[in-house]
Amino acid sequence: MAIGKPKVRGPRKAVAKGEVVQFKSLIKHPMESGLRKNQETGQAIPAHYIESVTVVYGGKTVLSATWTGSISKNPFFSFYVKAAKTGDVTVTWKDNQGKEFTANSSLKVA
């Protein structure tokens, strides 16, 4: 199964300073909880899930998340950021096998 292809999307047009804007993110990931078994072999499928997500804007972590194998596969995640100045909103996903994924969306503040 494909893993990665991280995406984050916010407003395309410039927003006013102080406006609270929504961002949507998506990444391909199996989000295996470690609790499932292979139907044919009976062997446990090893846990493989994203365990942390951080959102950095203006050089500061404005939001972070701790996830488990109970988040659905190919996780969608939306959140809000308060517009302060033009800059990137960067989302970083880290999984329990040490892989890291990053995606950006530039926020224009008028």
Place this chain on the structure above:
Amino acid sequence: MGMNKEQEISRRSFFHKVGTAGVAVVAAGTTLTSAPRQASASAIDALVAERLGAGDVAYEKVLIDTPPSAENGALVRIPVSVDHPMESDNYIQSIAIFVDNNPKPFVGQFDFTPESGRAAVECRIKMAKTSQVRAIAKTNAGKLYGFKQEIQVAEGGCAG
């Protein structure tokens, strides 16, 4: 003796019916099922305390805006929001999500700053079966707010 045997049989047939109609019984919340559900609730309370600190949860201000039933337990939409200011000295610091009947009830936690602007996120979660779903929010002062809703699951998602 004969009387006892009759009772025994009727109890068995009752339990048999309960077994086949378990979901309906849970939904109805009869006295029969209340004991284990309470035990489960206190286990959840312990998990909440572990994640967010001990304290009474006021069930207000928080909302999970999702239908009371889900077709597919592998993908249940959880848009959660807290009606609370996000000011530098008065804001929502965390929201944690729990599914009582999942093998591992703690699903995830979101930590905010005043720069988040709004304590609201949407994610999608797995539910093994019909369950109470809770979102518990903590303010920067440590006060706990919450929301709980039972979500019926038609088909369980791969063991959360």
